[in-house]
Amino acid sequence: MESFLLADAESVVARARQGEEAALEALYRAFEGPVYNLARRICRTKEDAEDVLQETFFEVCRSIGRYREEGSLWGWIRTIAASKALMRLRRNKYRDTDELHDELVGHLKEETHLRMDLEAALERLSEVSRAVVWLHDVEGYTHDEIAGMMGKTASFSKSQLARAHARLRRWLGEEVAA
Amino acid sequence: MIHLSMETLVGLREAGMEPGAAAAREHLDACALCRAELERLHQRVARLKALPPLRPARDRWPAVRDRVRAERRRQRARFAGLSGLAAAASVALALAVSTLRQPEAGLTPAKIEQTMARSQVLESAIDRIDPESRVLDGRTAGIAQELEDRIARVDRELEMVELTEPQSRDSDLLRLWRERVGLLDALVDVHATRASYVGL
Numbered sequence: 001m002e003s004f005l006l007a008d009a010e011s012v013v014a015r016a017r018q019g020e021e022a023a024l025e026a027l028y029r030a031f032e033g034p035v036y037n038l039a040r041r042i043c044r045t046k047e048d049a050e051d052v053l054q055e056t057f058f059e060v061c062r063s064i065g066r067y068r069e070e071g072s073l074w075g076w077i078r079t080i081a082a083s084k085a086l087m088r089l090r091r092n093k094y095r096d097t098d099e100l101h102d103e104l105v106g107h108l109k110e111e112t113h114l115r116m117d118l119e120a121a122l123e124r125l126s127e128v129s130r131a132v133v134w135l136h137d138v139e140g141y142t143h144d145e146i147a148g149m150m151g152k153t154a155s156f157s158k159s160q161l162a163r164a165h166a167r168l169r170r171w172l173g174e175e176v177a178a
Numbered sequence: 179m180i181h182l183s184m185e186t187l188v189g190l191r192e193a194g195m196e197p198g199a200a201a202a203r204e205h206l207d208a209c210a211l212c213r214a215e216l217e218r219l220h221q222r223v224a225r226l227k228a229l230p231p232l233r234p235a236r237d238r239w240p241a242v243r244d245r246v247r248a249e250r251r252r253q254r255a256r257f258a259g260l261s262g263l264a265a266a267a268s269v270a271l272a273l274a275v276s277t278l279r280q281p282e283a284g285l286t287p288a289k290i291e292q293t294m295a296r297s298q299v300l301e302s303a304i305d306r307i308d309p310e311s312r313v314l315d316g317r318t319a320g321i322a323q324e325l326e327d328r329i330a331r332v333d334r335e336l337e338m339v340e341l342t343e344p345q346s347r348d349s350d351l352l353r354l355w356r357e358r359v360g361l362l363d364a365l366v367d368v369h370a371t372r373a374s375y376v377g378l
């Protein structure tokens with residue numbers, strides 16, 4: 001990914017390690033989009049996602065000297081971003097269950113045969129479920145990695161993923177579509 | 179017939195090491211309903227991956243940069259403070275030794291300490307200017323950034339030199355501290371020039 005986002009990543013990283021501001025900014029410009037997107041998918045509000053963006057790059061600037069080139073640069077930055085986003089969820093006292101959503105949506109659906117689009121359905125998942133779906137299905141993290149970042153077990157991550165898919169399926173009205 | 183649960187379907191996408199995966203696959207071969215369900219799951223994931231990327235509404239780089247700069251200055255102040263103590267100790271030692279036998283040996287450490295003291299004066303002058311709260315024009319900001327970068331490089335070299343043998347490092351230390359003072363001087367000038375524009 002970084003070869004696409006950041007031409008000459010090697011020399012930019014080398015200069016960033018020397019503390020060169022222009023190189024640090026080049027890193028920011030190259031990865032602000034994907035970092036924000038990841039944060040926005042996990043956090044509840046745009047403001048939270050922007051704060052995560054800022055915290056992520058502050059951390060990147062501080063610890064670029066500790067980045068080892070055997071891993072991908074985007075992989076390294078992404079994990080910082082995911083950890084910051086999950087930390088923010090914890091701090092905001094997220095709901096662990098989405099029963100509330102079930103009730104609400106079940107009720108709406110009976111009355112209006114509501115069929116949500118994917119964005120809306122994703123939005124309605126609990127923060128934790130949404131984070132697990134996004135990290136696993138889109139970003140490609142394993143259940144073990146997600147568990148590590150969340151301070152939970154792999155089986156917690158697995159069951160959150162299954163519950164999230166069961167809900168998405170229902171809310172998207174896929175039983176009619178197929 | 180008992181169909182596959184969502185948990186089983188979701189698990190089937192993994193490497194296939196899940197307990198019961200073989201039985202689940204057998205069921206899948208025989209059951210069109212569950213095959214359709216797995217297909218829906220694949221499609222859902224494909225649609226998730228295809229969602230348009232969201233972009234931040236605001237540029238957060240200036241905030242990141244200001245925090246980085248502020249932290250750098252704090253580290254520099256701490257670093258200069260510690261080095262100052264070490265230098266003071268080595269000057270005391272050098273003077274004690276020089277009174278005994280080598281009158282000229284104390285000269286370099288004394289010069290280093292003078293240069294460090296000058297560096298600290300300039301550092302606190304910059305703190306008083308509070309560069310983060312000011313908006314510089316593009317050219318001035320470019321010069322200030324270049325100077326900050328060069329100071330950061332000198333600091334890295336200083337850290338390296340601090341780790342070398344005490345006998346051989348004094349001339350390097352003096353050279354680097356002098357370079358640092360020169361850069362700080364220039365940085366104060368840049369900000370002071372800007373400040374006088376504001377005053378006009």
Ligand SMILES: [Zn+2]
Nearest residue numbers: 181182209212
């Ligand atoms: Zn079946």
